[in-house]
Amino acid sequence: MLERHFQKQLQKHLSKAGISFNGSHPHDIQVKNDQLYHRLITQGSLGFGEAYMDGWWDCASLDTLTCKLLQARINKTITSPFLMLDAVLGRIFNLQSGKRTYTVGNNHYNTGNDLFQAMLDPLMLYSCASWNNADTLQQAQKNKLRLIFDKLQLKPGMHLLDIGCGWGGAAKFAAEEYGVEVTGITISSEQADLAKHMCKGLPVSIQLQDYRTLEGRFDRIYSIGMFEHVGHKNYSTYFQTANRLLAPGGLFLLHTIGGNQPATSTDPWISRYIFPNSMIPSASQVTIAMEPYVLLNNWHVLIGDYDRTLLAWHNNIEQHWHTLPQHKYPQRFQRMWRYYLLTCAGAFRARHLQVWQLLLEKRGRPLYFSDTGDRGER
Incomplete structure (x- = not known):
């Protein structure tokens, strides 16, 4: 039930970029592990990349996916504590x-x-x-x-x-x-x-x-x-x-x-x-x-x-x-x-x-x- 909630929350953001989970387009994210949604919510871009390395998701066109995410500024709407921590450490x-x-x-x-x-x-x-x-x-x-x-x-x-x-x-x-x-x-x-x-x-x-x-x-x-x-x-x-x-x-x-x-x-x-x-x-x-x-x-x-x-x-x-x-x-x-x-x-x-x-x-x-x-x- 919780994973379903996370999925809906993420899909709302991804729709702005024309991206879907398990969709038919080359830039869509094909989910292999349902724990992916919680990982993205809690770990942001770090969890997104690590989950790909672990085989939790695939995409036929990773470059197009990234381009669409950035053009729609999805990276600004889905953040993580890791990104904020890195920014603070870099300033200090x-x-x-x-x-x-x-x-x-x-x-x-x-x-x-x-x-x-x-x-x-x-x-x-x-x-x-x-x-x-x-x-x-x-x-x-x-x-x-x-x-x-x-x-x-x-x-x-x-x-x-x-x-x-x-x-x-x-x-x-x-x-x-x-x-x-x-x-x-x-x-x-x-x-x-x-x-x-x-x-x-x-x-x-x-x-x-x-x-x-x-x-x-x-x-x-x-x-x-x-x-x-x-x-x-x-x-x-x-x-x-x-x-x-x-x-x-x-x-x-x-x-x-x-x-x-x-x-x-x-x-x-x-x-x-x-x-x-x-x-x-x-x-x-x-x-x-x-x-x-x-x-x-x-x-x-x-x-x-x-x-x-x-x-x-x-x-x-x-x-x-x-x-x-x-x-x-x-x-x-x-x-x-x-x-x-x-x-x-x-x-x-x-x-x-x-x-x-x-x-x-x-x-x-x-x-x-x-x-x-x-x-x-x-």
Whole structure:
């Protein structure tokens, strides 16, 4: 009787998004365990994700389901104590302090290079691709790198800093295609080991290091998909550090996921199972933090690209699960990973999440004009 009451209560909310329990549409929720309704009422998004991992429900189109839920703002009407607790903790504590630097590296990026090799493109770029005039993930990721490095106006002999270098694919591409020297830093030991192998023989140095402890001077800096791990209490430190490391006249390209409103925490399921202590910045949080240290040159929004990238990753890994060790990646892990990729795709499709590229300048960088009065090279 109580489960029936919970079901009716939830269905009332879901109907606003055109979603039903045990309906006939691909985005409908197929219930396998009647205890699901109580779990959703009491545990919110955390219970929703865990119940999927446990096989309590299924959905033929998880990405569409998520998109519809977010467009109808169902996430605002069904909350849980876990979400409120995470928000409070994020306001009080620095969840991305120096002592916590390597948490996300150990818990996520060290999951297994074999997993990421099966999912990603040959350069192993774990961030939004650029699908303009691209038919394959490999080409779309190369498009993204050219977009970034052309914005940075790279010239042979420059020394670049890659903050959050991943498995070294971007550094390898920059060294080979643009003739530059790259220093890459990561907080994942697995990434560092593979990056050193990938960039062997190139003018690329890979270091297992927190960005806050880095010293030196660099002509250009770029950071692709790392800012989401910085945390709102460290945004100012991040931009201050970039300004300190950037040579006079230097440029800095920040590629990051962005949110539509300020946040001090992330979704509790994502924090527990995928990216611990992660945080999606809002535009106001970024601008307030960066204004004392760098100048904004350009703010580029990539629309639709991450949805397609996540679906490509999902298709890749679904085709390769059978090639990976089952004791390492059992069925519950596979369901977790599927839920992660497809719900994130739906979140970007709903414009609940954005992708930004900010081209930033070191303060005091001169502006040159040609004899004709046209704006020249900067």
